[in-house]
Amino acid sequence: MKAGVVTGDLAWALLQHAKANKYAIPAFNCTSSSVINSVLEAGKELNRPVMIQFSEGGAAFVAGKSLPNEKGKLQASILGAVAGAHFVRAVAPAYGIPVIVHSDHCAKKLLPWFDGMLEADEAFFKQHGEPLFSSHMLDLSEEPDEENIAICAKYLTRMAPMKQILEMEIGITGGVEDGVDNSGAAKEKLYSTPADVFAVYTALNPISPMFTIAAAFGNVHGVYKAGNVVLKPELLEDMQVYAREQIKSTTGQDIERPLNFVFHGGSGSEKHHITTALNAGVVKMNVDTDTQWAYWEGLLKFYKAKEGYLQGQIGNPEGEDKPNKSFYDPRKWIRECESSMVKRVKESCADLASLGTPTEPICCDGIGHNCFEAFSFEFEGIQVTKACSVLASFRHCQEVEKRGSPFLKPSREALERERMMAIKYKELDIFKLDIIARELKSLDNELGLVGKEAKFLQQSAGRLKDFGDQQQILQHGSKMLDQCVQLRSHIRDVIHKCLSETQKLHIGAPAIDDPLAAGELKDGGVMAGFVYEEVDAPAHGSSKAARLRQGDEMARERRIQSGRPSTGGRPTG
Template sequence: MSLVSSTPLLQAARANGYAVTAFNVHTLEMLQAVVEAATELNAPVILQSTMGTVKHLGADYIVTAARVAASKTHVPVALHLDHCHEFEMIVQCIRAGYTSIMIDASMKPFADNVADTKRVVELAMAIGINVEAELGKVGGVEDDITVEDHEATLADPEECERFVAATGVATLAPAIGTAHGIYKGVPNIDFDRIGRIASRVGVPLVLHGGSGIPEEQVKRAIALGMAKMNVATELRIVFSDAIKKVFADNPAVDDPRHYLKPAKDALREAAKEKIRMCGAVGRAVGHVS
């Protein structure tokens, strides 16, 4: 397969009561492990990179690796730019071959968020690229974006409806009480708010801060309308812990293949767990490139 837009993947997920798992990857091994996990489970999958990862690796390198991975599997694979607030980088990634873009202007006033989002929608959706936007402020740390607890705000259902109508955005990430990073306690998700937003907004909804949310809460959020779940921090921890274990057991290891393979294997299993949690196993059936 070639890389696909995430729009039809997420529309199918919303219509059928499951979620597509979106994984932030930072190395070739992480990217390979995620696609291998999705392939084993016959599940659609979204690869994601943050602004920092694009700056670190380069959009062309990421797209090339993602295209090769997609060509070696039968499941649909989308490539998404996560939490981007720089229009120039959005253009760069679109030109490189990304199939999904998140414009994050959630830190701005509502009218400015609408204007920035609409600008990206007009650029991207004309050529079939999915556009995701955020309303409200999800707390925590995501790459170089930090939202303190006192700054986090929940999305207003009525504003969500007006926002989607005004921008034409294909997917919406409303702040509903989740946070980026690992939770210090049980996540305080506002499920009633998810239901009220979903009743007003027909587009697929995105659950940010998916690392560490208990399975029963994930399933409840999906049942209410969440069609995509983002996972980042947990993958980094699993990958790094596996590498640390190799060096703890054998400090003399100096061949990257000897510590990256266990990390890749561990990440593949973690990705499979999240795909199962989202109810996406076997959902690749019916999707074409």
């Protein structure tokens, strides 16, 4: 699977692989580039995928607390979420891991924020063929179930063409999260029923299968002492059984665990509860409170260790005149915050990867290329820490294909789409070369006209007897020559572009499927070579404009005679 942000089929296939192998993708709320980098750093060190998510309040903080964020508009929240997603897209590939970008709880009153992010997704999709975010969450659990499901269906219909994943919540997660206080919620709302959850499946699945459900099983946002909250993750398995029976009775299909669950309020959860949830189809688990504390604790420990150096700009235990800049430099203490958070993120990843881990290596592209070394797993009684290395991946993928991996088909479909997009990009490059060639012809014509006018001026100047008129003609001729120089410089720039594009396409390589297009590109490359020589070489015999045209014709003749393009001593790709 590619490094960087994954969307559509690739993101969904990653979640399905987690479900099949009983692990979950950890999702961390981020409020700054520093927090984002901490999550990515931990993922890189463990070489495993992570999910970065933005809440409405966290997104507003990313943009800046001083910006207006009016009720009903939420401009700063939209701006911050979009900016955060772009930042993740910019840096994530460098960390070498797959990353899912997600937006967290969106209550009904926050729908303008949701709409703003979707508008950004649609604009990004129009330009790049994928949405900006991998997924979004609607939290309408405070509304009546019918309204909750209806609004989710409406938005999923809008998201489906982009193959975007929707997370929804049915039943209430207790506690306080980002300003949403459910601490006084009725007890029965803290536990979803199988019928509640199946109603969601019935409404959303015909629109798109790409949705997850945050069902309530007593979970609470925030941190709490063990025993203070009655978690019942076994309810998730009851919901799976109910859904399986209902689907089988109505369609005849027997789908084991058809539901994809999300575990909210994961901070402070006991590990046996996490194990039960993973076995019941949880594919994503939210972690926020614990990582907030870890980030702060890094600063706290730094202050305690360096307290004597942080009481003023000058003066510390080493001397009254000693400077303290290296201690209060924000990069110093922010890095301590990051290091502390990285450690906590790795603990969360370990919890979700080592409990109910895969029993076979993970191959993420279905063919065996670009596989990432996955988390530890048990194989024939031996604990293995690296899975599906690039060298062994092809043989493994053949084995997975024989066994019928649920991950393989969607991955292949995604690869086919990527291949088709690559062909389209190559066609776009061909189009660019055509534009460059046309620009060269236009400049060629301009240069020819300038040359004719300069020649006419020279002839006219010889016939003039008045010295003043001759000076005027010479000045005008000088301007004309300057124009020629500028045009030649412009031609060189365009030729450099042409050669650059030609080299990118590897002219003449069998990678280009269309022989006709390949032939045109070869001609273009040869033409570029001749033009390059003609611009550098002095004119001899005919005008430069004519020589440019002759260069193209000579190139074609040489190609026909020799069976391959001549570069004129210069590389053309």
